[in-house]
Amino acid sequence: MTQLTLVIGNKNYSSWSLRFWLLMKQLGLKFNEIRISLYNNLDYASKIRQYSPSGKVPVLLHDTQTVWDSLVICEYLAETFPALQCWPEDKVARAFARSISAEMHSGFQNLRQNMPMNCRTKYPGKGLAPGVQQDIDRITNIWQESRQEFGNGGNFLFGNFA
Ligand SMILES: N[C@@H](CCC(=O)N[C@@H](CS)C(=O)NCC(=O)O)C(=O)O
Numbered sequence: 001m002t003q004l005t006l007v008i009g010n011k012n013y014s015s016w017s018l019r020f021w022l023l024m025k026q027l028g029l030k031f032n033e034i035r036i037s038l039y040n041n042l043d044y045a046s047k048i049r050q051y052s053p054s055g056k057v058p059v060l061l062h063d064t065q066t067v068w069d070s071l072v073i074c075e076y077l078a079e080t081f082p083a084l085q086c087w088p089e090d091k092v093a094r095a096f097a098r099s100i101s102a103e104m105h106s107g108f109q110n111l112r113q114n115m116p117m118n119c120r121t122k123y124p125g126k127g128l129a130p131g132v133q134q135d136i137d138r139i140t141n142i143w144q145e146s147r148q149e150f151g152n153g154g155n156f157l158f159g160n161f162a
Contacts, residue, residue, distance in 0.1 A: 002062060002063055003032070003061075003062070003063055004024075004029060004030070004031035004032070004060070004061070004062055005031060005032040005033070005034060005060070005061040005062075006020055006021060006024060006031050006032070006033055006034070006058060006059075006060055006061075007034045007036065007048070007051045007052065007057055007059040007060075007061065008020065008021055008033065008034070008035055008036070008057050008058050009035070009036055009037070009038040009057045010035070010037055010038055011035075011119075012117070012118060012119050012120055013038065013039075013116070013117060013118060014038060014057065014117070015117045016056070016057065016058055016070055017057055017058050018117075018119075019058075019070065020058040020060070020070065020073060021033070021058075023074070023077070023086070024077070026161055027077070027081065027084045027086065028084070029077075029081070029084075034051070036048055036057065038057075051066070052066075052068050053066070053068060054068050054069065056068065056069075058070060058073060059073075060073045060076065060077075062076070062080070070105060071101060071102065071105050074086060074087075074101070088150065088158045088159075090150075093149075093150045093158055096146070096149070096150065097146075097150075097157075097158060100142050100146065103142075104139075107135075108135045108138075108139070109135075110129060110130070110131035110132045110134070110135050111132050111135035111136060111139075113129075114127035114128070114129040114132050115127040115132060143157060146158060
């Protein structure tokens with residue numbers, strides 16, 4: 001019997017955390033959740049370090065294995081549970097999905113810095129610093145292209161979720 005635990009921050013403020021919680025829920029995986037409240041107390045960093053060598057969340061604990069950094073967690077889940085289809089089945093769609101995921105993982109710094117996530121509220125126009133609109137335009141473009149090229153089979157960017 002394998003034990004999966006996802007260590008995350010606050011789902012409202014940490015998009016890194018929310019993404020993996022959503023993915024694992026959507027895949028129907030049974031997992032424990034350890035939630036660490038980020039930034040609002042002094043010892044959150046040492047709590048994260050109990051689980052994460054990088055000092056960042058998300059972290060996946062699978063039996064004795066520790067897996068950190070979003071894209072690697074995604075690849076690990078895909079390898080460990082191949083029947084769940086973490087990535088699109090079609091090779092061309094899969095390459096596109098991996099490309100935009102990597103682009104998201106390493107990019108959009110202007111947007112990240114100036115418009116941090118907070119799902120509970122709206123601040124229209126706040127944080128529209130130089131470069132932010134270009135990031136937003138690129139994301140819109142990614143979504144449109146994904147839907148147009150690969151979205152026929154369902155309502156997600158690549159059609160059906162899995
Ligand atoms: N490259 C990492 C980045 C993760 C990341 O930046 N996580 C933030 C969550 S908002 C974090 O752990 N911040 C805590 C800190 O920097 O002290 C990944 O892809 O998982």
